[in-house]
Amino acid sequence: MGSHGSxxxxxxxxxxxxxxxxxxxxxxxxxxxxxxxxxxxxxGRNPYAHVALEVKTHFKMTxxxxxxxxxxxxxxxxxxxxxxxx
Numbered sequence: 551m552g553s554h555g556s557x558x559x560x561x562x563x564x565x566x567x568x569x570x571x572x573x574x575x576x577x578x579x580x581x582x583x584x585x586x587x588x589x590x591x592x593x594g595r596n597p598y599a600h601v602a603l604e605v606k607t608h609f610k611m612t613x614x615x616x617x618x619x620x621x622x623x624x625x626x627x628x629x630x631x632x633x634x635x636x
Contacts, residue, residue, distance in 0.1 A: 561615050570613050570624060577601045577628045584635040604631055 562570060578598035585595040605613050608627055609620070616624055 562613070562618055562621065566618055566621050567614050570616075570621065573625060573628050574598070574601050574605065574613060577631055580632050581635050586636065601628070601631060 561567075575598060578596075578601045581597035581600065585597055585600060588595055602613065605616075605624065605627065609616050609624065613624065
């Protein structure tokens with residue numbers, strides 16, 4: 551059977567990276583007009599940049615570098631962001 555330890559070093563395959571990017575975009579769509587005003591963004595906040603940055607901050611890597619075995623965890627986090635715009 552072998553160890554699953556090496557799986558965590560494998561970044562998202564192209565299919566999962568593509569799926570995740572689509573989910574990031576959909577999450578951004580849901581946050582349009584829902585992010586609180588921020589003094590650094592007088593013309594409004596970009597929800598897509600916000601979601602990508604939140605994922606990068608939370609997982610300490612860009613979405614493309616997240617291991618395949620954490621895909622579901624990222625999906626759950628995106629759901630959290632939809633429920634908790636900040």
